[in-house]
Amino acid sequence: MAKESEIISSLRRKTRPVDxxxxxxxxxxxxxxxxxxxxxxxxxxxxxxxxxFQMDWTTPKLLGRKSLAVTLSDVAAMGGVPRFAxxxxxxxxxxxxxxxxxxxxxxxxLADDSGVTVIGGDTSGSRxxxxxxxxxxxxxxxxxxxxxxxxxxxxxxFVTGSLGASALGLLLLEQGYRWAxxxxxxxxxxxxxxxxxxxxxxxxxxxxxxxxxxxxxxxxGKAIGELGLATAMIDVSDGLxxxxxxxxxxxxxGATLRAELLPxxxxxxxxxRVMPEINLLNLALHSGEEYELLFTAPGDNQRxxxxxxxxxxxxxxxxxxxxxxxxxxxxxxxxxELMLPSGYxxxx
Amino acid sequence: MAKESEIISSLRRKTRPVDxxxxxxxxxxxxxxxxxxxxxxxxxxxxxxxxxFQMDWTTPKLLGRKSLAVTLSDVAAMGGVPRFAxxxxxxxxxxxxxxxxxxxxxxxxLADDSGVTVIGGDTSGSRxxxxxxxxxxxxxxxxxxxxxxxxxxxxxxFVTGSLGASALGLLLLEQGYRWAxxxxxxxxxxxxxxxxxxxxxxxxxxxxxxxxxxxxxxxxGKAIGELGLATAMIDVSDGLxxxxxxxxxxxxxGATLRAELLPxxxxxxxxxRVMPEINLLNLALHSGEEYELLFTAPGDNQRxxxxxxxxxxxxxxxxxxxxxxxxxxxxxxxxxELMLPSGYxxxx
Numbered sequence: 001m002a003k004e005s006e007i008i009s010s011l012r013r014k015t016r017p018v019d020x021x022x023x024x025x026x027x028x029x030x031x032x033x034x035x036x037x038x039x040x041x042x043x044x045x046x047x048x049x050x051x052x053f054q055m056d057w058t059t060p061k062l063l064g065r066k067s068l069a070v071t072l073s074d075v076a077a078m079g080g081v082p083r084f085a086x087x088x089x090x091x092x093x094x095x096x097x098x099x100x101x102x103x104x105x106x107x108x109x110l111a112d113d114s115g116v117t118v119i120g121g122d123t124s125g126s127r128x129x130x131x132x133x134x135x136x137x138x139x140x141x142x143x144x145x146x147x148x149x150x151x152x153x154x155x156x157x158f159v160t161g162s163l164g165a166s167a168l169g170l171l172l173l174e175q176g177y178r179w180a181x182x183x184x185x186x187x188x189x190x191x192x193x194x195x196x197x198x199x200x201x202x203x204x205x206x207x208x209x210x211x212x213x214x215x216x217x218x219x220x221g222k223a224i225g226e227l228g229l230a231t232a233m234i235d236v237s238d239g240l241x242x243x244x245x246x247x248x249x250x251x252x253x254g255a256t257l258r259a260e261l262l263p264x265x266x267x268x269x270x271x272x273r274v275m276p277e278i279n280l281l282n283l284a285l286h287s288g289e290e291y292e293l294l295f296t297a298p299g300d301n302q303r304x305x306x307x308x309x310x311x312x313x314x315x316x317x318x319x320x321x322x323x324x325x326x327x328x329x330x331x332x333x334x335x336x337e338l339m340l341p342s343g344y345x346x347x348x
Numbered sequence: 349m350a351k352e353s354e355i356i357s358s359l360r361r362k363t364r365p366v367d368x369x370x371x372x373x374x375x376x377x378x379x380x381x382x383x384x385x386x387x388x389x390x391x392x393x394x395x396x397x398x399x400x401f402q403m404d405w406t407t408p409k410l411l412g413r414k415s416l417a418v419t420l421s422d423v424a425a426m427g428g429v430p431r432f433a434x435x436x437x438x439x440x441x442x443x444x445x446x447x448x449x450x451x452x453x454x455x456x457x458l459a460d461d462s463g464v465t466v467i468g469g470d471t472s473g474s475r476x477x478x479x480x481x482x483x484x485x486x487x488x489x490x491x492x493x494x495x496x497x498x499x500x501x502x503x504x505x506f507v508t509g510s511l512g513a514s515a516l517g518l519l520l521l522e523q524g525y526r527w528a529x530x531x532x533x534x535x536x537x538x539x540x541x542x543x544x545x546x547x548x549x550x551x552x553x554x555x556x557x558x559x560x561x562x563x564x565x566x567x568x569g570k571a572i573g574e575l576g577l578a579t580a581m582i583d584v585s586d587g588l589x590x591x592x593x594x595x596x597x598x599x600x601x602g603a604t605l606r607a608e609l610l611p612x613x614x615x616x617x618x619x620x621r622v623m624p625e626i627n628l629l630n631l632a633l634h635s636g637e638e639y640e641l642l643f644t645a646p647g648d649n650q651r652x653x654x655x656x657x658x659x660x661x662x663x664x665x666x667x668x669x670x671x672x673x674x675x676x677x678x679x680x681x682x683x684x685e686l687m688l689p690s691g692y693x694x695x696x
Binding site for chain 2: 023026027029033039040050075086121128129131140142143145
């Protein structure tokens with residue numbers, strides 16, 4: 001395994017100088033210039049081998065990318081802009097020399113694409129599992145952070161993108177399917193060789209891609225934050241029903257969702273024709289790790305929200321309404337039923 | 349194991365409101381007011397079971413405390429003041445219900461004592477090892493952060509406190525000794541029951557305490573930073589010889605240390621009489637996880653440095669001098685020998 005000092009030297013060479021980073025990787029702490037014109041945002045997310053991922057599902061680079069993506073998504077969900085990242089890695093003793101470097105490559109690529117500077121980190125050995133913890137510092141206009149706590153009765157409930165693909169991708173990975181680009185060409189199983197010809201195989205690839213390479217909704221979150229369009233916002237990490245419940249609890253209100261409006265991912269719909277185990281509604285309501293943004297806003301803001309989304313080519317749809325009570329309901333085929341949060345938490 | 353939501357609720361109840369924390373634990377990200385009058389410092393440290401610690405060496409509370417202490421020490425080594433912390437925990441499936449709570453209790457206690465607010469975190473399961481990553485955001489006067497890179501030829505080299513006890517404490521733990529307060533009364537081995545009567549047992553306790561409950565030199569680091577007394581500073585985490593080498597490399601200079609000036613911990617001296625395996629000089633030069641501050645300063649600042657240290661009752665001593673070359677030397681009994689860094693890195 002590479003020594004920490006070698007990893008640090010390698011990282012320092014990759015870091016481009018950024019104006020407001022006075023001291024980056026390689027000292028006891030990073031030093032950041034901050035003009036004080038914004039509020040700071042800070043959050044972290046830990047990914048653990050055997051809990052959040054299996055090594056043979058993905059590549060080290062994509063693993064690094066996702067470990068940062070999920071934390072950037074938290075900043076997007078505050079309506080902010082991510083600026084700096086710290087990365088802690090604990091690498092199994094048996095790791096190949098290049099594991100840390102490849103993980104960091106994935107982190108650096110997404111950081112670069114997102115305007116984020118990796119300013120520091122720590123590496124360690126580990127007896128067995130790989131651990132990656134990413135902490136992100138971001139910013140937003142003073143007093144403009146969008147929490148989970150300000151949803152109001154009669155607000156509309158919106159969600160970006162589509163739902164269900166991430167949980168389905170996870171199911172496919174568990175069933176032994178692999179994302180094509182994570183498998184080296186010579187050992188591609190037959191279902192991959194057929195991918196181009198087979199529409200279902202392509203749909204499976206889409207679902208696994210959504211799980212392995214989630215795209216945090218940074219541009220949209222930033223725009224919604226800057227324009228002050230949302231009353232409450234969260235990213236869909238535990239599943240729509242659970243993440244909505246977080247908003248309702250913090251905002252002390254209820255909600256009614258309309259089942260037929262839930263934006264079910266195309267690949268999920270298509271695969272459901274051949275996978276009887278798929279329940280479309282359950283997947284849409286409870287699929288975690290989607291990293292779409294779920295937010296509430298007065299109806300008056302709907303037009304502006306739709307325009308922002310159209311400008312960056314991101315689907316957004318109103319799926320329900322905030323209510324005065326404390327319960328959540330689902331309206332489905334003219335009937336209204338009680339809805340309980342059923343997302344998952346990462347305990348094994 | 350407790351669910352993440354329960355852990356978060358419990359933590360939120362414990363967090364006191366702090367003026368500049370607009371949103372603390374429990375949202376997607378914490379929101380911090382920052383006036384922009386200071387530079388920000390950011391760093392993280394990861395602690396992994398089986399690499400940095402064994403569960404039967406310590407208590408969960410002390411483990412939590414140390415995991416934050418080591419990161420606070422990094423801020424002290426920049427001459428700054430720690431302000432906010434993020435904590436990521438990955439807890440083995442087999443953990444007792446209260447493990448996370450006890451770890452967080454240790455973290456909260458040290459945070460409170462240090463004026464630090466825990467603003468967020470993440471928890472996860474883990475297949476096997478316990479993993480704790482703490483990220484700290486601190487601040488220092490604009491442009492006043494003390495890096496490793498500004499040591500100058502003829503600067504004096506200073507170190508706080510004493511050296512050697514942490515590595516000896518680790519050795520004792522590995523030999524089966526236990527820190528008294530980490531062992532429950534009924535199962536105390538005989539050497540603990542005799543602790544009060546036995547001066548050597550008390551020395552062993554001191555060494556283990558230094559290893560298990562390091563005290564980051566926050567007041568001293570802050571004062572040195574505010575008064576601009578040091579040219580370069582680092583905390584002794586890898587061992588004096590290695591950490592000094594980091595300063596020399598970044599500052600592009602050499603050093604000569606005087607062996608007889610190295611402040612060897614009292615417990616180390618006393619135990620060396622009965623432990624033939626102890627080499628005092630090696631321990632002083634290479635003992636890691638001491639979390640003392642090692643820094644360089646012009647001779648003109650020596651009086652002010654000594655006064656600052658005296659005011660907070662912390663020993664500080666000049667142990668050598670920065671030189672123009674790139675090599676490190678040790679002066680010992682009138683002879684000068686080459687000194688190579690021989691601290692350790694946390695790979696297993």
